[in-house]
Amino acid sequence: MTTVLDQVNSEAIARPAPRLSPADAAEVPALLVEHLTKRFMVGRKRKPVVAVNDVSLRIRRGEIYGILGANGSGKSTLIRLVSTLLTLDKGRVEVFGHDVQREEMAVKRVINRVSVDAAFFKKLSPHENLSYAARLYGMDARDAKREAIRILARLGIGEKRLGRPLEQMSRGMQQKVAIARALLTSPTLLLLDEPTTGLDPRSKLDVQSFIEEMRDSHDATIVLTTHDLDEAERLCDRIALLNDGRIVAEDTPDGLKTMIADEYGKEPTLESVFMTFTGRSLDDDIGEEDQNKEDDS
Amino acid sequence: MTLMARELKASFAFVERNFNLTKRYWGWEFAWLIYSIAGALAVSLIGRSEGSERLLLVLVVGAIFWNFLSLVFEFIAETVQWERWEGTLEYTFMAPVRRYAQLLGSAIYAIGYGLVHTAVVLTVLALFFQLDLTHANFATAGAFIMLGSLSFMGIGIAAAILPLMYVERGGQMVFVIQSVLLLVSGVYYPISVLPGWMQAVSHFSPATYVLDGVRAGLIQGTPVTSLFADVWPLLVMGAVLIPLGMWTFGRAERYAKRTGKLKRVG
Numbered sequence: 001m002t003t004v005l006d007q008v009n010s011e012a013i014a015r016p017a018p019r020l021s022p023a024d025a026a027e028v029p030a031l032l033v034e035h036l037t038k039r040f041m042v043g044r045k046r047k048p049v050v051a052v053n054d055v056s057l058r059i060r061r062g063e064i065y066g067i068l069g070a071n072g073s074g075k076s077t078l079i080r081l082v083s084t085l086l087t088l089d090k091g092r093v094e095v096f097g098h099d100v101q102r103e104e105m106a107v108k109r110v111i112n113r114v115s116v117d118a119a120f121f122k123k124l125s126p127h128e129n130l131s132y133a134a135r136l137y138g139m140d141a142r143d144a145k146r147e148a149i150r151i152l153a154r155l156g157i158g159e160k161r162l163g164r165p166l167e168q169m170s171r172g173m174q175q176k177v178a179i180a181r182a183l184l185t186s187p188t189l190l191l192l193d194e195p196t197t198g199l200d201p202r203s204k205l206d207v208q209s210f211i212e213e214m215r216d217s218h219d220a221t222i223v224l225t226t227h228d229l230d231e232a233e234r235l236c237d238r239i240a241l242l243n244d245g246r247i248v249a250e251d252t253p254d255g256l257k258t259m260i261a262d263e264y265g266k267e268p269t270l271e272s273v274f275m276t277f278t279g280r281s282l283d284d285d286i287g288e289e290d291q292n293k294e295d296d297s
Numbered sequence: 298m299t300l301m302a303r304e305l306k307a308s309f310a311f312v313e314r315n316f317n318l319t320k321r322y323w324g325w326e327f328a329w330l331i332y333s334i335a336g337a338l339a340v341s342l343i344g345r346s347e348g349s350e351r352l353l354l355v356l357v358v359g360a361i362f363w364n365f366l367s368l369v370f371e372f373i374a375e376t377v378q379w380e381r382w383e384g385t386l387e388y389t390f391m392a393p394v395r396r397y398a399q400l401l402g403s404a405i406y407a408i409g410y411g412l413v414h415t416a417v418v419l420t421v422l423a424l425f426f427q428l429d430l431t432h433a434n435f436a437t438a439g440a441f442i443m444l445g446s447l448s449f450m451g452i453g454i455a456a457a458i459l460p461l462m463y464v465e466r467g468g469q470m471v472f473v474i475q476s477v478l479l480l481v482s483g484v485y486y487p488i489s490v491l492p493g494w495m496q497a498v499s500h501f502s503p504a505t506y507v508l509d510g511v512r513a514g515l516i517q518g519t520p521v522t523s524l525f526a527d528v529w530p531l532l533v534m535g536a537v538l539i540p541l542g543m544w545t546f547g548r549a550e551r552y553a554k555r556t557g558k559l560k561r562v563g
Contacts, residue, residue, distance in 0.1 A: 108393035135310030
């Protein structure tokens with residue numbers, strides 16, 4: 001028996017790449033992913049697990065592109081593949097026309113990534129960490145410091161805190177420093193992998209406002225993975241739903257809602273879109289994750 | 298900016314970062330220095346107890362310069378392990394930096410750090426034992442330190458792949474290499490006391506030639522020009538081991554990217 005979910009899913013999967021104007025089609029995309037597949041061998045029996053399964057995306061310059069998915073849906077693997085941290089099994093990834101495998105260094109120069117865990121030398125101060133990042137990207141340390149002060153001030157972190165070890169800062173502050181570090185190198189493709197997960201509401205709002213500001217003031221294309229549906233709706237020009245490594249739907253937030261409007265009966269939300277396409281609630285998933293964390297601790 | 302200037306700047310990033318880390322972990326550095334001094338003193342006192350000034354000098358040189366070589370080796374070999382522990386491995390590997398620039402930066406800092414550390418230990422031991430170093434040829438010692446550093450850089454780079462490939466136990470495997478080098482290189486005893494097969498192995502350890510050369514320079518005052526038999530193996534090993542280490546590291550990085558081992562924090 002074919003369910004509504006099956007019908008919607010099959011339509012979404014069969015749906016061609018997003019409709020582009022001739023001008024858009026001619027422009028080199030900020031990120032082009034074609035039939036990307038990544039498998040991992042897990043456990044003692046080396047069982048293959050497909051983390052990303054035949055994913056194709058075309059992201060235009062200047063877009064904020066959201067990737068929504070449950071834990072284990074392949075969001076972070078996809079970001080790592082674009083970041084050159086994983087090799088591709090199948091398919092092709094290009095960043096501004098540079099192939100991630102053949103032109104790795106060129107890709108690295110134009111991207112930066114903020115991951116869910118602010119990866120820093122925690123004993124070092126923000127200033128020391130940012131100076132390290134600036135030198136890695138060939139920047140002048142003094143210019144970098146000036147720019148870092150400006151960005152961090154915008155994020156609500158004063159200059160006097162730049163000299164203290166990061167371990168003395170809250171998780172929210174550390175994540176703001178991580179965003180400042182990523183912006184310092186002026187990436188044209190910024191990969192934000194759940195940048196607001198675990199932040200308090202105030203910090204989350206600061207980071208979200210800053211992402212909006214970046215869209216308006218920087219020539220940056222942003223790929224944002226998130227668990228937060230409100231955040232996705234607020235920030236993203238287009239959203240892809242990732243389920244078990246596959247993209248099951250992709251459109252603007254309103255476009256996604258329109259897709260299910262007839263079947264849903266009432267005004268759909270992004271939550272109902274997510275449930276329709278994946279058969280699960282994102283809140284349940286986060287709840288499960290929190291429970292697992294509690295069990296682990 | 299030329300490629301060379303960019304890579305040198307990137308190398309300096311690792312020098313500066315490691316210096317900042319040393320500064321921030323000053324308590325640990327102080328404890329490590331005390332540990333090194335106590336260890337060198339404990340070994341050297343065996344020479345004093347035997348009443349042999351020559352044995353004392355042999356042990357002092359062995360303890361101090363093994364300390365230097367093992368510091369250089371550990372610093373480079375633990376480059377990956379350290380970043381795994383801090384959680385920054387992915388960030389560093391994502392940066393537009395060629396791996397040789399990263400490893401060069403780590404090696405430069407390791408040698409600088411090792412020299413300062415060794416100078417402090419040597420000074421303390423010289424004062425403690427009232428060593429007569431008036432006939433010592435420090436230029437010979439310096440030359441062998443530099444030559445030996447090259448080979449140990451190569452071995453260290455190759456050993457750094459272990460934490461890259463074996464997330465949980467790679468760090469401990471590095472110590473296995475270190476202990477084998479200690480065993481066969483005549484650090485505290487002449488290699489002639491080793492079984493024949495171990496003596497054969499000792500010829501492949503750069504530490505064997507470094508310690509021979511440094512002892513000849515510091516104890517007998519021999520100039521480096523008279524120690525060609527110890528110099529050429531170190532030149533050959535340096536020329537072979539550094540490219541070999543880099544090649545091995547590149548293969549291991551590829552493996553880690555294929556299997557997703559950069560991600561996990563050990």
